[in-house]
Amino acid sequence: MSFKEQINTSRLPNHIAIIMDGNGRWAKKRGRLRMFGHENGTKSVSRTVEAAAELGVSHMTLYAFSTENWNRPKLEVQTLMKLLIKSLRKEIETLQKNNIKLNAIGNMDALPNKVLIELNEVIEKTKTNNRLVLTLALSYGSREELVSVVKEISDKVKNNIISKEKIDESVINEHLYTQNLPDVDLLIRTSGEQRISNFLLWQIAYAELYFTNVLWPDFTKEDLYQAIVNYQKRERRFGKTSEQLN
């Protein structure tokens, strides 16, 4: 039986987040430049998002560019930004066809203007779509996000907009970049690395973690189905006992 056939569509993860890793190694194995890996990585983005939408997953968040990625060689950063613009232009039709709403999280001020313009245009054009919310984490770092949350809340306390006693988990949630997104249920990282790399630290508190050796440009729809099947075999206890769940 294929992995797709094994999926119980009534128990899908609501929110899948992916650390797309291994583009560079994929290219190196073929004697090509790193960008060749990134270019092929965009094809995996396309098919993975499409597979999630077809299944009925409501939220998918992709780690496309981290705050730490700014430290890569200038040429790689520039080419990645160009690739992002090209992909946004190319994928708008697929997003519309599949009723997918585009969203972005991260420190948008750090992005080149050209990327911002393209990004905002696609966000605007897809804003009424409602089958799947696709969030791109761009210039995103979880620690930076948490610092911005602390600053915003402390400003509000200082200006008597909120009292210190009222600060709880929901107040923090409301100040995160991900304020409109549900918690992550399944976090996938490709390429064999088993790290979180400053991605959605608060939001993955109870996520199931799934690591695969597949390099991102090789990631297929079937790989996504396999991750979901694996997720569905796990018992999510949220701190309770097995008996309490039954």
Ligand code: FPP
């Ligand atoms: C990690 O591989 C990948 C990235 C840092 C960038 C991800 C970007 C894409 C898949 C393309 C553009 C994205 C969208 C949303 C259109 P790596 O370079 O760290 O690989 P390595 O660990 O093998 O060197």
